[in-house]
Each structure stands twice: as structure tokens, then as C-alpha cells.
Amino acid sequence: MLRKIGGIGVVLILSGLLLMATASAQEAVTITMWTWFDDFQAAFPKIVDRWNAEHPEIRVEQQIFSLDEYLQKLQAAVAGESEPDILAPHVMVRSLGEGGVTIDFNEWLDEEFLNSFAPSTIRQFTWDGHLYSLPWTAQTFGIFYNKDIFEEMGLNIPETWDELIEISHTIREIDGSIQPLPFGNRDKWLGCDFFLPLITQVTDDPTLLIELDRRTDSEREVSWNSEPVIEALELVKKLVEGEVFAPGINGIANEQALTIFYMGKGAMFYSGSWLPVTIDREAPQGFNWDVFETPAYAPGKRHWTGNESGANLAVSARSKHIEEALEFLRFMYSPEVYSPAMVEARGMPATMEALQGLEDPTIKKMASWLEDGAPHILYGEGSWDAVANAVQGLMGGQLTPEEAAAQIENDVQRVRGR
Amino acid sequence: MRKAHSLEKSQHIFGYLMIIPALLFFVIFVVYPSLDAVGLSLCFWHGYGERVFVGLQNYINLFHDPVFWLAFKNNIIFVIATTILQTLIPMVLAVMLVKNSFLNTFFRVSYFVPNVISFIITGSLWAMIFEPNFGLLNTILQNLGLETWKQLWLADPKWAFPCIIFVSLWQSMGFYLVIFYAGLQGIPEEVYEAASVDGADSLRKFLFITVPLLRPVTTVVIIINVIGGFKVFDLIWAMTTGGPNHATEVMATYLYTLAFGSIGTGTPHMGYAAAIGIMILIFSVLASVVQLWVREADTLEY
């Protein structure tokens, strides 16, 4: 008896689902967009609604996922050739582009449009003359700090890393319960973002890191197991031993470190320009903070800081509606849509016009550092994993700088040799 | 004679009919994708574009991959530790809670509750507890005056794995408890009563009656533990993603990193990842075969 009821129920539900499926198949042109930009949770639906109202013949549907879910979904979709029309390729920009999965924007968009972006952001996504994604937000890194703590302890903004170590000592002496710089490297990526620009700080040559990653220039011999890299690793070690960070750095998640910072238990915090909107959302009222430039390697040297955009957009080459997708992209980047979205999400814009029109003082300050930008995102095979693991080992005290550098080079060689 | 033969045949037919629905789902949704994965392990594939057949190259590369063998070693440690802990402790608890009282039922139900929580919450909750500076564990140790016992827990390569093993025990204890409890119901009271008459105390009853009679259930529990230990992923991923610097890397986390990246990866190696998956399968099957073989060698009737 129960079985009968169950059986009928199955048939009913299955038919219902079938109906739903067929119903949704009869639509006008629909463009889908998938991203992981959770800062734009509020802004994106507004943009999409506005577009859909003005363009009934091209319907846009967008979804924002959490990053770990997103990466898995994206890869499965790509494998099944059912990726969305517009997607955020994350670190797969280059491989998806070179694999023919996403389009080369240089072939589809005019120069005028492309020139409207900040040059460094376009350069980041160009390989051999092919542009595989457009930057959505630009980004720089800086050291955020608790103004109250700095004032109470009479601290000066450090210009160099040595000065930073000094004020860390001062902080600890005055109040042992306050961490100079809470740092969470459990998830590995912040350590990478922190360490990689230091290589440029040591050499003043941003092209070195790009070459370490790409290995395309046959005239130039580079290896991770080399002086500049080891020197940069030595600096990290010096900071760890200078007790700038709290112990157990690999057991702390980034957001736990952030909580330590905005609950007043930490004086400084290393992060990117995505942080202001997060602090707005989470920190208690009255949290008094600001940001200063990443310290330089030595007095008088440039304050190189990571300046690569993590949030970028690509268009599927296998999409049946590339033209329509590009139309929507143009709409998203048009000044009257793009600027308000950036302001609402407190993001750093990537278009020249929006950058010049910046009013938010913090973002404006951080955007002024774009010229001192050093690369810090690795797209080559095995690079990122190799560096992430080695930096964790170094920061945890298991590896010496020489060992870490050797490990990175070995890991990369091994992966590329497969 | 003929009647017996056709009886046997009708039994065969009945048997097949009973297993066909299961086989149907199984073949379509498990066997077919698994064979596809085996095929994948013999290719180079980035997840898009062409699959390039390379024979056993992935396996040869695996053989020379120090990270893979480190992960394998970690799996062995994990399997041994969790199998011992997650078999003995639930068994003892089941025996202690076998009588049908309200308190016992209350304990049995509550011990099962951790199993009901998804891995992401369990991993994150415990990661917060183990956090070196403000986490609950170190804070409690500090307040109890046991400062020297404070560790960096998940950040310390020596302690990361033991912490994970502990959390695994915490989460799965109730699960195996339920299985042992069901098994205990199959042992009739009379056996214990006879032993009491002979003057046996609780410990002797446990060792010489309960344990031997629970053999089939114990075998089941051990096999599930071993298999689970070889393919463990979610818990470790949620707590450490295999870090720091591979200290808690196991084969499944390495597989996932190769396919999907721990923070995204520029070039996924699907074929190589599939090969690792097949190796996990081979190791677990070997371990289970050994297990079953040992069990076949002495079955017990009472």
C-alpha cells in the first residue's frame, strides 16, 4: 500500500520536473554569468535587473558562488563543454585562453574600449599578444593598521621592513597581548601574496617574477633556486623571527587573523584592496583604521606592492551568443553602471575613468600605488602550489630559505616534466 | 532428481531478479564513470580539449613523485590509527551502553550527533578550537595552569595529524557504536547467563563471549574503517587542506589539488589525478582482500 503511494508520488514528481525543464527551454536569448565575487552580492543583481528591463530580447542570468564551490563547478562545466557565457576564470585565465575555451578579446573588442583600462591590468592578462580576460577590479596590497593602537603607543608609520620589525618589538614590549601583525596562512594563499612581491622589492625588476612563472624567454636563464628568491625568503624569515606575526601562523585562517585585527588584539594587517568593504561589514562600530604603503626593502627603495587583479571576466569561445555577451560586458563597464557598482562594493576600479573619478579616500590612496605594482599571481604549471607549500614550510620554521627555494624549483620542474 | 535441479534453477533465477535493480543503478552510475576514470588515468587531460593517450606514463610519474609517497605514508598512519581507535572504543562503549535504560539511550543518541554534522562545519569548528592564540583548547589549558601543554596544534607538523585523527574519532565514534550495538542485539541473553552460572565476571564475559561473538560485526567495522582511511578527504581538507607544507597531505587531498587546486590551479592534471584515484582503489582493495581472507580462515558459529 505504502509502495503504491510512493510509486505514484515518484511518477508525479518526475513529471513535474520534466514540465519544469521543458518550460525553461522556451526562452529568448539567455546569457549566463558565473562569478565568485561575493563583494558584489548586492551590486550584480541590480546591474542585471537594469539590463533585463532595458533589453527584453537578451536575458541575463547571473550567479555568485563561494570560491571553493565555484572552482569545482567551473571545471566540471568546462569539461562538459557547458560553461556559462561569461565566467571568472580565476587562475585558469591563461590555460583556458590558450586551450581555446575562452575568447581572445583583442580579436573581438576595439582598441578604444581596451585603452579605457589601466594599462597594468590589461598587461596582466596578455600573453603573446592575446588578451584572455578583462579586469573587473584592480587591486593593490597595503598594511592596514589600528589608528588607536598606533596613537596610544606613539608609533610611526614604518618606511622599511626593518622599521616594521622595530615597531613590532615596541608593541610587544608595551603590551604583550597585542599581536603586531596577525597573519593567517592556513589556507596558503596569503603567504604567497605576501612573499612574491618581495622578489621584485629585492631586484627592482618586475619582469623577473613573470619570467620565473612563464619560462618562455629562451635567452634568459632563471630559476627559483637563485639569489633574489633566497634573499626575499630570508626577509620573510627575518620577519617571522622578529616576532612580527603570531606563532602558529599556519594554523590560523585568514579570517581569524582579521577578527584578531578588528577586535583590537592586533596592530596591523596585511591585505588587499578588498579589505575595506569587509571591515565595513564586520568590524565593530568605532573601529578606527587606515592603511599605509607596503614597506620597502631598504631606505629609499621603491615600495613595490602586489598589484594584480584576482577578479577578472572572460567569455566562453564555445558560447552561442558571444556578441550578446560582449554587449552585456560593455554595459557593465559603461561609466554610469561601473562606477556606482564600484562605489557600492568599495572596489578598486580597473578603468581609467573610474580611477580618476575615485572619491573614496582609502581606495584612492591604494589606487595610487598601482604604479609601484609587482606581479604576484602565478599562472604557470605547478608554480602557485610549489610556492604556497614552500612558503608555509618557511613560515612554520620547517624549511630554511635555501631549502625553500630549492623545493620550489624542484616542484615546478617535476610538474612541468610530466 | 529433476525436481531438485529445477528447484535450484528457480533459486538462481530468483537470485538474479533480486539483484538486477541494484545492478542497474550500480552499473550506470558507478561502474561506467569508474571505467571512464580508469581510461582517464591513461591519458593527459587538462579538463578541456583533447585527451591524449599516454599509456602508463601517469603511473610511472606517480612512482617517482615524492609528494605522492609522502601522502601514501600519511594514509597508512591514518588507516592504522583510526582503525584501531575507531573499532575498539566504539565496541567498548557499545558494551557499556547495551542495556535498555533511558540514560543509555540518551548517551547512544548523543554520541551519534557529531556524525550528523557536515564535514565543513566539523572541520572549521575544530580548527577554531585548535587555533594557537585564541582557540578554545589553548585558552582552557592556560586557565587550568597547564601552559606547558599548549601547542601550535594544526600549525605544528608533529601535532597536526594527531589532531585530525582525534576529530575523526570524535565524529565517527557514534556511527560505529550504532553498528556494534545492533550486533550485540544478536547475542542471546542465555549465553551470558550460562557464563554467570559458571562464575565468570564482567571482564571475562567481555573477552571470551562478547568479542568472539561480535567477530562478523567487527570485521565489517574494520573494513569500513580501512576503506574510509584510504579515501579520507573532507575532514582533512576542511581543517588543513593537506598543509602545512604537505604535513597532513593524503592521497585524496593530493588528488584534489591536482584536479581542482587548493587555491585554484592554472593547469589541472585530470589524468594524473585519476591515476591517484585508481591507486587509492588498488590499495584499499588489497587491504580489504587481506582482511576478508583472514576472516574466511576462521568463521565462527555458536
Place this chain on the structure above:
Amino acid sequence: MSIKLKVKVSDIVRNIFLFIVFAVTIFPLVWMVINSFKNRSEIFIGPIWPEKFILDNYRFVIENLNIGRSFINTVIVTAFSIFLILIVSVMAGYAFAKIKFPGRDVIFLIFIASLTIPPQVTLIPLFLMLKEISLLDSLTGLIASYTGLGVAFSIFLMRAFFVTIPDALRESAIIDGASEFVAFWKVILPLARPGIATVAIFQFVSIWNEFMYAATFILSPEKRTLQPAIRSLVGRYSTDWGALCAGMVIAVIPILITFIILQKQFIKGLTAGAVKG
């Protein structure tokens, strides 16, 4: 007099031990529930017991996550999957335990071997296959996948239960003239209730909490299930732990209720079986 005292002391020790285990078991969950009533910044640092309990997290989850829809989707998927798994694995478990037929042990071993396959490996192959048979982005496809994935373990458990039921019961029924199926249906099945309850609960927990396949195979927002919906609270740079805990509490309650109900069934069936011997 002295014997009574001994029993009491060992009883007390036993209860203390059990209670300590209980405390360690329950505490993180109590913490999770408490966190769901706290403001997000107080969760990591700050006293365990909040100054005031807030309902904002629950309000946020219910309003923003479309949790009603995901809840229903998950109920549908879980209910149908368990239904199919039970039918299929009770039949097969019985056959593997009590019926002799050629190839039985080999087929059973293949089922067991499939338990060793890590799900990360079959994620993409299964995705591609579902796409081929047009079951991608559908609850039906997810139900079928979960059924396929759940049968091996369920058959394993059901067979183990059936093995403990004496052969004599089936044999005497057949001698009395019953067909195989009637022997199964009328004689053995009623005794298998504890096994069925066990399998149901285990499958309920694993399907309800399953994330990876649900996240990858379902593409449209209106078909999303509970776990991916709640996990969307885990942001790239920060996580709203208060809301996440609230979401998890909402997700956990059905399982707890089901388990408590099935527990009673479980005991009823077990004691009945024990009396029958």
C-alpha cells in the same frame, strides 16, 4: 554490604566516564548553536556565552538564502534516494545473504570494491555521463546518482543483517510450500527492520550532508540543495560564521529528529527480534 558498595562505585566511575565522553562529544555542537545566536565578530574572540542572543543570523539565512526552496529540494532528493536505495538494497542484500546463484560472490566483491573509489575521481566522469543522458541540472539526475552511489554500502549492511537471521526460517517456509519471494516477503523481511532502519539513517545523513556532487551537478539556482546554499556563506575573504552556524543548525534539525524517531523503531524491532530468538 560490601558487595553492594563495590557495585555502586564501579557504576559511578562508569557514569562519570560516559559523561565526560558526552561532554566532549556535545560541546562543539552546543558551541555551534550558541554561535548561531551571536554577532559574527564575537564568535572567534570574546566570551563563550554571549551577552545577548540575537536572531539576526536566522533572519539573514531565511531571507537571503532562499532556504525554503533549497530545503524542499533536499527533502525531495533525500526522500526519493532513500526510498530507491532501500528497495534495491534490501532485495539484493537478501539475495547475497541467503540465495545461492552462480557468480554471487564475485558480484558482491565488485560492489565492495566500489566502496574504495574516492568520489573526487568520479566527479567529472559522472558529470559528463549525466550530461550525455540529459540528466544534468536535474533533481532526478542527482537522485539517480545518489542511489547508484549508496547501493554498495547499503547492500553490504543489509547482507550482514540478513546473515544473522537463521537459514532455518527460510528453509522451513519453502518446505511448507512457499515460493522464494513469499518466503522473503512474509517471513524474513519483517525481521529486517533494525537493518532497514540503520541503512535509512546512514543514507539520510550522508545524502543530506552531501556537498560536492550536489554543488557540481545542479546548475540552476531554483534546484539548489541545502548544503551548497549554506556553503555560499563561506566567502573568499571572510565568512559570516554566525549565519553559517544558523544555517547549519537549520540543516541539522531534520536529521536529528529523524534519528530520534528511527532510534525508537530500531529498538522496537531489535527487542522483538531478540525475543523471537
